[in-house]
Amino acid sequence: MPIYEYQPSSGKHCDYCIDGFELLRKISDVNLEQCPQCHAPVVRKISAPNIGGSGPSLDSENIGKHGFTQYKRAGKGVYEKTAGKGPSVITDD
Ligand SMILES: [Zn+2]
Numbered sequence: 001m002p003i004y005e006y007q008p009s010s011g012k013h014c015d016y017c018i019d020g021f022e023l024l025r026k027i028s029d030v031n032l033e034q035c036p037q038c039h040a041p042v043v044r045k046i047s048a049p050n051i052g053g054s055g056p057s058l059d060s061e062n063i064g065k066h067g068f069t070q071y072k073r074a075g076k077g078v079y080e081k082t083a084g085k086g087p088s089v090i091t092d093d
Contacts (some may be wrong), residue, residue: 005045006035014038020045025037059072 007020012069026030035042045083060070069084076093 004032006042007039007045008035009043010041012038012040014040017042033046033068 001024002021004025005016005020005022008017014035014037017040021035023032023036031044033041064070064085067084069086069090070082071079071090072082074080074083074089079090081088081090
């Protein structure tokens with residue numbers, strides 16, 4: 001199970017979440033949005049994987065796996081999906 005790091009996002013915090021905190025989560029768990037102690041809004045910290053790399057790898061496969069959707073610009077106002085769920089093409093107009 002991955003350990004996710006969270007940090008308070010609104011300026012509200014308690015002793016538990018002030019410096020961020022780590023939580024063991026199942027991939028299937030819904031995204032945590034509040035500190036479990038004080039219920040302040042929190043965001044997930046994006047931290048580098050522990051494989052000695054130079055940073056988080058955001059390849060398309062990982063993005064899809066983590067429930068994100070990624071689009072790349074395919075033309076003026078047109079975006080093609082490269083990973084995740086959602087329409088395969090979105091347009092600005
Ligand atoms: Zn808190």
